[in-house]
């Protein structure tokens with residue numbers, strides 16, 4: 001039985017995007033908001049050979065289309081996203097449980113990414129180099145790479161695919177998308193809109209964008225296929241650790257965006273008002289289910305008591321509830337397993353000597369099967385094994401520090417290296433944190449939190465966070481292959497390094 005209000009929402013989306021009727025069989029999709037059935041996604045055994053072969057055929061055509069014309073498709077897609085922002089943002093919220101403002105923000109992130117990719121489609125620059133030989137010229141050219149496999153997680157069910165797809169498409173590559181099995185409807189909606197853009201653009205090869213829905217073995221088949229040139233995978237470190245060797249074993253290219261265990265240091269000179277707001281959004285936003293969520297807070301001992309008290313009060317008053325209701329800031333966890341691991345982490349924190357504030361289950365009217373929790377602040381004396389691992393729920397470990405070097409060392413003493421931040425008004429501290437001996441993360445911020453990155457920068461992290469870079473800056477290069485060209489326009493044939501031969 002569909003929840004009446006959700007059923008109406010979803011049905012209207014199906015109308016708008018020409019999706020199949022919900023409940024027509026296949027993979028059943030339940031909303032984390034109240035656990036009820038919201039639809040079904042057609043599913044069956046995925047024939048990966050056939051999907052990759054269609055994509056490969058599309059590649060042979062698409063790579064010949066001039067990049068600015070490929071950009072025209074992405075421009076049209078961005079326009080359709082603008083038109084359907086409300087409906088798609090709502091579907092995202094319904095399917096993954098993030099608050100409406102974040103669901104809409106995710107669609108905005110897709111739109112921004114399209115705009116960025118359209119501009120790029122007239123760039124994709126290579127360099128020229130001075131040749132050591134007279135009458136010679138050297139340059140590099142960037143060519144389309146091939147079929148891109150994209151695996152995404154439930155927490156950003158649309159934007160992370162768009163980071164990849166918008167770049168891949170302008171770079172001349174087809175995309176095969178394996179979304180999280182928890183959020184396939186969003187994937188179908190994104191795909192249906194892209195198909196509408198393709199229809200408008202005309203002359204787009206069949207199979208340029210495909211969605212394959214299914215369990216883990218579908219992702220493995222994508223990783224193993226010799227004709228998948230790039231596998232871009234977002235998810236847990238364990239997922240990356242199991243897929244990366246498979247891709248490396250066949251000399252494929254991998255782009256990994258894995259777990260984070262993001263920290264923030266709050267120095268004595270920090271603007272505490274700003275810091276407090278940044279901490280609350282970064283630690284409790286998206287119910288702690290972002291790879292960039294703030295999980296470890298290092299507070300200088302001189303301001304510890306003051307900040308800790310304010311944080312506790314702020315967390316205690318956060319509106320936890322139905323993410324579709326105006327005013328809610330913290331929605332549900334994705335499922336019961338996430339709730340169990342949240343509880344287990346808090347129990348472990350207590351055994352480790354931590355002092356837990358909040359973290360309890362919250363009952364939400366009309367949502368008895370949703371898993372809602374109050375974000376927790378946990379005071380810890382040190383970084384135990386628990387603090388060093390990522391738990392995908394809103395738990396913020398707070399630790400005190402005495403000197404910045406020691407705080408930076410503790411901050412870096414985890415296996416993950418995704419995002420980080422420092423609150424200070426001291427110029428020297430700021431430069432130190434951003435220097436080679438500062439944060440070891442792919443993202444290092446000052447006076448803003450570690451989450452909520454704009455698309456203009458390259459997004460990704462080091463160490464167990466996977467090493468990949470997606471979205472802005474020169475992340476597009478991962479989706480192309482580089483050819484180095486030397487052209488001889490002299491009448492002679494001098495060899496490099498002065499070698500003489502015939």
Ligand code: UN1
Nearest residue numbers: 156290291292451452453
């Ligand atoms: C993720 O959680 O997988 O910086 C991505 C952020 C978002 C992306 C998060 N723009 O928090």
